[in-house]
Amino acid sequence: MPIERSSPVGRRVFLGMLGLGAAGIVWGSKAQDAMEKLFAPITAKDGTGLSSLLPVGRFRIYSVTGDLPSRSTTAYSLKVGGHVDSPYTLSFAELTAMPSLQLTKDFQCVTGWRVHDVKWTGVRLGDLLDKAGTKPGARGVVFTSFDGEYTESLTLEQARRSDVIVAYDMEGHVISSDHGGPVRLYVAPMYGYKSCKWLDSIQVTDTPPPSGYWEVRGYDADAWVGKSNGRDDTPTA
Amino acid sequence: MAETTRPRPDGPAPDARGAPARLERFAPVERWLHWANATLIAVVVATAAILYVGPLSVAVGRRALVRTIHVYVGLTLPLPWLIGFLGRWRGPLLDDARRINRWSADDKRWFLTRGRGRGVRLGKFNPGQKLNAAFTVGAIVVMLATGSIMHWFKPFPVDWRTGATFVHDWTAIFLFVAITGHVGIALSDPEALRAMLRGSVSAEWARRHRPRWHDEVVGADLPHEVGRG
Numbered sequence: 001m002p003i004e005r006s007s008p009v010g011r012r013v014f015l016g017m018l019g020l021g022a023a024g025i026v027w028g029s030k031a032q033d034a035m036e037k038l039f040a041p042i043t044a045k046d047g048t049g050l051s052s053l054l055p056v057g058r059f060r061i062y063s064v065t066g067d068l069p070s071r072s073t074t075a076y077s078l079k080v081g082g083h084v085d086s087p088y089t090l091s092f093a094e095l096t097a098m099p100s101l102q103l104t105k106d107f108q109c110v111t112g113w114r115v116h117d118v119k120w121t122g123v124r125l126g127d128l129l130d131k132a133g134t135k136p137g138a139r140g141v142v143f144t145s146f147d148g149e150y151t152e153s154l155t156l157e158q159a160r161r162s163d164v165i166v167a168y169d170m171e172g173h174v175i176s177s178d179h180g181g182p183v184r185l186y187v188a189p190m191y192g193y194k195s196c197k198w199l200d201s202i203q204v205t206d207t208p209p210p211s212g213y214w215e216v217r218g219y220d221a222d223a224w225v226g227k228s229n230g231r232d233d234t235p236t237a
Numbered sequence: 238m239a240e241t242t243r244p245r246p247d248g249p250a251p252d253a254r255g256a257p258a259r260l261e262r263f264a265p266v267e268r269w270l271h272w273a274n275a276t277l278i279a280v281v282v283a284t285a286a287i288l289y290v291g292p293l294s295v296a297v298g299r300r301a302l303v304r305t306i307h308v309y310v311g312l313t314l315p316l317p318w319l320i321g322f323l324g325r326w327r328g329p330l331l332d333d334a335r336r337i338n339r340w341s342a343d344d345k346r347w348f349l350t351r352g353r354g355r356g357v358r359l360g361k362f363n364p365g366q367k368l369n370a371a372f373t374v375g376a377i378v379v380m381l382a383t384g385s386i387m388h389w390f391k392p393f394p395v396d397w398r399t400g401a402t403f404v405h406d407w408t409a410i411f412l413f414v415a416i417t418g419h420v421g422i423a424l425s426d427p428e429a430l431r432a433m434l435r436g437s438v439s440a441e442w443a444r445r446h447r448p449r450w451h452d453e454v455v456g457a458d459l460p461h462e463v464g465r466g
Binding site for chain 1: 290291294295296298299300301337338339340341342344364367368370371372374375376378379382383386387390391396397398399400401402403404406407408410
């Protein structure tokens, strides 16, 4: 192949990709924000669901176990106990009959994705704790999931924040099993891994809150959005 | 460039003019590298799909395990390349790497006319194949770099993890499109696919689709008609 003039297009493609890749690493977070603003109106109107395959403004479904846990609203119950005066169990109907709170806030994952303006409805975690009456010396709150694996925890002070709710409704529907329904925790000011899906029980401890599933694997316990895990996302609180 | 590809008399008897009926297209080391790389890519693409596509994530679960497989199989991607290109057997790989890198005037014309240019005579690879190969090598390097930053994010500036995720996601989408196209075109041309499975193509295929390479291998003194790739 010989004599004739030719150009090293292959090398240019290769080096061009390395250049674009490096630029993307350095400036990609800005590009991501811009694309989320650009794509938001499109994904909102997309009936085909195809846009959910784009890496923009989408929930990604994370489960740490083999099966996706699933429980009907009639079979569901929430146990509240531990270091409290009066432990109790609530059915789904009893939970939804309590005074509720609506929050419309961004959901930020520690792996980088963010979904803007998600509408959650639920009961303040603080109200559920008050109903049980925490004993003096209570320090932490542990959450377990009915997937049988996942746990999370908060300090009592964090748990009493008004933007920490036990949610049962997302965007006007009972939370689907993909999204951790029928009942999950939603800790608005923290990264998504704190918002324990498939919530089974709430246990008050008289010790500092033990590490949750991902904290054992290196994530920060105080998972404030933008101020932990080495990230600087815009806070969601 | 030095010509290392030689006709190999592995098929039916030479035709009446004395030309071999089959020509060696890919040496064993090239086929080995192709399929070793393809196998690893298949594993990272399958695990990526489970991590990324909602319904698949839900169906499979076991996220920590799937992620571990994805990361560690991904890290082995350079191995077949290093084995192929660093050994004594690298001759055919180097030769084809040179061919893939260089675009002739005919290649540019073929590319700009999307394969319909009259009188275009292609060498061993068409420009689509050249582009696919260069893109694949670039993508492997980019995916390794961004994937490593995503996994071992502690030493890097905070923005980089989001930036690396952004690049990793979009490169994955382009890579998926490229792989789908590559496999689709290969399946639609069994003779070309055979070259990657068994090593040789018919001289007839070479004369029709890769006339310049055909002449190079067989010797240009044989009569031929102008192919169009």
